Amino acid sequence: MQLVKVGLCAFGMSGKVFHAPFLKEHPGFFMTAVVERTKQESKSKYPVSTIYKSVAEMVQNADIDLVIVNTPVQTHFEYVKMALEAGKNVIVEKPFTVDVSEAETLVKLAKEKNLFLSVYQNRRFDRDYLQVQNMIADGKLGTLKEVEIRFDRFRTEPSTKEHKENPQLKGSGALHDLGSHLIDQATQLFGFPEKLFADVFSMKGSAFANDYFEILLFYKNDLRVRLKSSVFSKEARYAYILHGDNGSLLQERSDNQENELVGGAIPTFNEDWTKPRTEPDGILNYLTENSETERTLTSSQPGNYMNYYQEIYEHIVFRSALPSTGSEIIKNMKIIEAALESSRQGKVVELKDY
CATH class of the missing domain: 3.40.50.720 (NAD(P)-binding Rossmann-like Domain)
Incomplete structure (x- = not known):
């Protein structure tokens, strides 16, 4: 090898x-x-x-x-x-x-x-995101009309990391940090939007970098995708909410790889290494072919950040597709910049200008 x-x-x-x-x-x-x-x-x-x-x-x-x-x-x-x-x-x-x-x-x-x-972009390999991706591909939701993706925490005290908390430093704050994940997932699932409206600010006060954002992405065919994050969220909510013309999906943010790694877990190659879930982490409610309502509890399959490195290795050795290329992620950066501008101006921003 x-x-x-x-x-x-x-x-x-x-x-x-x-x-x-x-x-x-x-x-x-x-x-x-x-x-x-x-x-x-x-x-x-x-x-x-x-x-x-x-x-x-x-x-x-x-x-x-x-x-x-x-x-x-x-x-x-x-x-x-x-x-x-x-x-x-x-x-x-x-x-x-x-x-x-x-x-x-x-x-x-x-x-x-x-x-x-x-x-x-490791969160492309989270179990919850992969479940959403699979459910969309399955088609049971029909044509999607409204989607919300959120990443909330309860961290009311500022961290000691200057590069994340100082509002005078470019790139600080939740929009660049967590927003880069949510924006990436949205663009992976739905492509580049036509325009957006955003609200970005610091709930802890102006002395700190933004810790809250809400971005509404406008797509063709009237699809709306909302991305949201707050550090004042004590009670967990569904991280993914999808509504289509044939049904809805509610999906928890259930991936635990980060916590397990922090706790000393050893990731393995070519097999699942995370602890198995014992309870469902989602709800699927849709109309069957007979127009009957089918409501089921769903369970996601394990994610694995090792797959990112496997894709890198296969690109180096076999010249297969490179994951999350720089040119691809530039589009996400454009959405971040447009969101900051939209928040400053308080108006919808056309992304054709970015």
């Missing part, structure tokens, strides 16, 4: 939870290098990985084929550019960059260097 040598740009939560465990367990990857500026926490679990004090040092000196940029979003442009100029393929954490201009520059550079650039 061809071995892909990887360098990890940081060993914080993202590195410990979403990247290093999968690189270790996938037989096609080898985490050759990791950046830790002051600590050596990676040594206990990844003793053969060389620790570098800076991204520049790692990119210039490490024997690596692929760089994973999992640092704060405000540094993404600098580090992705650095890696591409050094001749390395790149995976960059969402939300890619702070704005469309930076994203377009990086996509252009990757093309010039004949390198690939993929954005880590």
Whole structure:
């Protein structure tokens, strides 16, 4: 099996939870290098990985084929550019960059260097999203008319992370953070909308970056898709609500991969590794071919973030399709920028201008 040598740009939560465990367990990857500026926490679990004090040092000196940029979003442009100029393929954490201009520059550079650039949209591999995707494909809902996707939390106190909380820093706030997931899911399911209206602000006060957003996406054929997130949501709600002309689907946000990884779970290659659910996580209510109402409790199948890395590996070795290309995610960045503009102006924004 061809071995892909990887360098990890940081060993914080993202590195410990979403990247290093999968690189270790996938037989096609080898985490050759990791950046830790002051600590050596990676040594206990990844003793053969060389620790570098800076991204520049790692990119210039490490024997690596692929760089994973999992640092704060405000540094993404600098580090992705650095890696591409050094001749390395790149995976960059969402939300890619702070704005469309930076994203377009990086996509252009990757093309010039004949390198690939993929954005880590791991929630395409959540069990709940995959269930929604399957239910839409099944056709029981008929023609969709109204969809809501939300990602709520109860975190009323600001975090200590400056890059996420400081409203003066471009790319801070929930819209770039959680919004990048919801927007990606909407565009994957329904494509690029025609226009939008958005409300984006901070419930904790103007001293903090936005922690609330509501975006209404307008599609052809009168489909409306609403994306919403709040940090003042103590009681869980259905994360996906879909209404069509033949039925409705209510789907919980039930994927638990992140929590299990934080708790020390080891992801496995080519098999499910998450704990099985014991209860249904959705409701499907639709009209049968005989126009009778059928209401059933539904159960999603396990998701697996390992599948993202498997798709990366297959692209490297077999030249199969690259997941979440930079050029594809630029469209999501355009929606983020349009949402901020819509909120500032208090009006509908046409996306043909983006």
